[in-house]
Amino acid sequence: MFRPAAREVVRIPSRFFSCKSEPVRAATSKKQATKEEIAGLIPAFPEIYPDFLQSPVWNRRNALKEELERQDMLERRMNIDIPEFYVGSIVAVTSSDKNLGSKDHRFVGICIRREKEGLLHQFTLRNTIENIGVEVLYDLYNPTIKKIETLKLEKRLDSDLGYLVDALPEYSTFDFHMEPQAHPAGTPIPVNELKVKLKNPPWTRRWEISSCRGIEDTWTQATPWYKRKLHKTLVNDYEKYDLIANYRTSSTKEHEIYVQAQMQKFEKERHAAGLTRRRILKSAASYK
Amino acid sequence: MSAHRVAASLPRIGVTIGHVPQKLKTGGIEPSRRARLEVLRRIVTRTVREERVELKWNRAVEARPYVERLIQLGVERGPLDEYTAEMMEWWLLEKDLITKMHEVIVPRFQNNASPFTSLFRLPPQRLQQFIQNKREVWKRYDIGVLEIHGNPFPPVQEESSEQSDSILDILLADALRNHQMDLQERLNSEKSK
Numbered sequence: 507m508f509r510p511a512a513r514e515v516v517r518i519p520s521r522f523f524s525c526k527s528e529p530v531r532a533a534t535s536k537k538q539a540t541k542e543e544i545a546g547l548i549p550a551f552p553e554i555y556p557d558f559l560q561s562p563v564w565n566r567r568n569a570l571k572e573e574l575e576r577q578d579m580l581e582r583r584m585n586i587d588i589p590e591f592y593v594g595s596i597v598a599v600t601s602s603d604k605n606l607g608s609k610d611h612r613f614v615g616i617c618i619r620r621e622k623e624g625l626l627h628q629f630t631l632r633n634t635i636e637n638i639g640v641e642v643l644y645d646l647y648n649p650t651i652k653k654i655e656t657l658k659l660e661k662r663l664d665s666d667l668g669y670l671v672d673a674l675p676e677y678s679t680f681d682f683h684m685e686p687q688a689h690p691a692g693t694p695i696p697v698n699e700l701k702v703k704l705k706n707p708p709w710t711r712r713w714e715i716s717s718c719r720g721i722e723d724t725w726t727q728a729t730p731w732y733k734r735k736l737h738k739t740l741v742n743d744y745e746k747y748d749l750i751a752n753y754r755t756s757s758t759k760e761h762e763i764y765v766q767a768q769m770q771k772f773e774k775e776r777h778a779a780g781l782t783r784r785r786i787l788k789s790a791a792s793y794k
Numbered sequence: 795m796s797a798h799r800v801a802a803s804l805p806r807i808g809v810t811i812g813h814v815p816q817k818l819k820t821g822g823i824e825p826s827r828r829a830r831l832e833v834l835r836r837i838v839t840r841t842v843r844e845e846r847v848e849l850k851w852n853r854a855v856e857a858r859p860y861v862e863r864l865i866q867l868g869v870e871r872g873p874l875d876e877y878t879a880e881m882m883e884w885w886l887l888e889k890d891l892i893t894k895m896h897e898v899i900v901p902r903f904q905n906n907a908s909p910f911t912s913l914f915r916l917p918p919q920r921l922q923q924f925i926q927n928k929r930e931v932w933k934r935y936d937i938g939v940l941e942i943h944g945n946p947f948p949p950v951q952e953e954s955s956e957q958s959d960s961i962l963d964i965l966l967a968d969a970l971r972n973h974q975m976d977l978q979e980r981l982n983s984e985k986s987k
Contacts, residue, residue: 552803564813744828747884749863750811759805 546770548789550695551762554590556620557627557646558765562755575624576765580772582647583786588654590790593617594662594698596680597631599644600653610652613642614682618667632670634679639671659689659790661697663719672709673702673721691793707732715739804870807862808908816856834860837940839887841911842895845945851915854938858913860885861942865910868900902944914939914950 552559557579560567591597598614615631618641622628627646632639644651670678677700689695701722704713707729713721714728715736725733745751769787776782820829837857841847842864849857864885871878873896882892903910916937923931939950958964 742827744831747881748815748827748831749867749881749885750859751815753804753807753811753859753863754813757803759803762803 546787547763547766548787548792550789550791551766552757553592554789555765557623557625558769559623559757560761561623564754572624576768578625579647580769580786582649584776584782584784586651586654587784588646589656590788591617591629591654591656591659592661592695593620593665593667594660595656596658596660596684597629598653598655598657598684599631599642599651600655601644601648601651603650612682614657614680614684615640615642616667616670616678616680618670632667632678633682634675637675639675639678641671655686657684657686659687659695661695663697663699663701666718667720668711669704669713669716669718669721670702672704672711672713674705677702689790691790694791712739715741717743804863804866805908807859807866809858809862809911809913810855811859816852818853818856835885835887838864838885839891841940841942842886842891842899843888846939846941846947846950848916848937848939851936851938854913854940858911858940861911861940862908864895865899865903865942866908868895869903869906899942909943911940911942912950914941 548554558576560572595617596614597617598612600610600612603609603611613631613633615633617629618632619630620627625647628643629646630641630643632641634640701720703722704724704727707727712728712732714724714732716724766787773786776784815827815830817825818830818833819825820833823829823832833853834857837847837849837853838860841857841861847854864881867875867878867881873879873882882895886892886895916939919935919937920932921935923933925931941947941950957967
């Protein structure tokens with residue numbers, strides 16, 4: 507029986523570059539990921555804490571202002587548990603309203619947008635109530651908010667679900683008495699790859715030329731007038747390749763590491779004082 | 795809107811980046827943001843191919859951060875990352891350069907931080923454009939040299955010699971060297987005894 511020599515079997519083609527599933531290269535990328543995990547840093551920090559990022563406009567980045575706001579945000583997070591949620595998660599917000607007397611106002615909906623940095627961070631919830639679409643914009647650090655719960659932790663294909671306005675109402679209808687679904691700790695956040703169907707035009711925006719991945723087949727539904735207009739439309743889908751335009755508006759790793767270290771230090775101080783055991787910096791996906 | 799955020803952030807780029815993208819002359823292509831990217835794409839491809847290129851100064855300044863970012867993507871994310879692969883595919887027009895990037899250039903900077911490139915300014919050149927009715931038209935060009943670190947060419951800038959030109963320093967250094975040699979000789983002779 508022919509048996510190849512052991513030396514021949516273990517030879518790895520290092521010279522030739524292949525695309526995927528090359529165990530040697532995959533191993534090196536894994537090794538880098540663990541280095542950050544040792545320090546307790548969260549890889550998905552910009553997605554979980556968009557309020558701790560810097561402004562995308564560079565001349566509005568002010569170190570002192572950011573520092574002062576961060577202190578206030580951390581203090582607030584010690585008083586209220588702000589859970590992890592993403593655009594596409596189903597969130598319930600309980601807030602007090604002076605016109606309701608002693609009663610609280612609770613709103614349940616899908617988070618369609620998270621915007622602005624620092625203390626001004628906002629998120630929008632959307633639901634359909636009595637066949638009318640309702641969007642409520644909350645300030646995350648509004649002191650009248652009493653409780654924020656994540657009923658279902660998941661992501662969608664887009665980072666802005668503004669198209670739900672023009673989608674069929676069934677896509678933005680959620681039960682107010684929905685039971686919270688627990689997310690198993692340490693598992694990655696599921697991405698709901700649902701593609702919504704839009705209502706017939708007119709739409710609020712030209713979805714047929716937008717790059718949203720969560721809409722199903724906009725072209726057949728678009729009106730002939732807009733189809734004819736397409737060749738005059740400035741389509742700038744090549745802008746995603748502008749690496750430096752991207753760099754100008756995004757946050758840097760150094761800033762994220764600095765903020766996370768600050769959050770860890772703040773937590774440690776508060777825990778040592780024995781006042782609270784609440785944790786601020788946490789992530790369901792990287793829980794150990 | 796709904797532009798997907800790049801999954802994990804990358805470190806800062808260690809070169810100067812203006813807050814406004816500069817307009818570039820696009821020679822033949824209708825000037826637009828697309829044309830600007832096309833010009834930069836050709837420069838980036840040429841830089842990766844040749845490792846040291848001579849360009850108009852303003853183009854070199856604009857292209858440098860793009861080269862830096864591309865190398866950084868390779869260093870931080872590796873060839874298996876989807877976003878990196880897409881960017882390499884678009885920015886490097888000649889496909890063998892993607893292999894060169896991952897196998898030759900990125901391994902050089904595996905444990906280094908940015909900058910991975912240098913930019914030098916050459917003396918400006920005056921070139922004759924044309925002669926019109928005995929009138930000579932000259933034009934001045936500012937020239938930059940963009941290079942990727944660790945290239946096989948001799949250095950652009952002469953390394954500053956550590957030796958001083960002062961006669962006193964030369965004599966002192968010589969005296970010290972002689973003293974050292976004397977000591978060494980004495981040590982050797984003691985050993986041989």
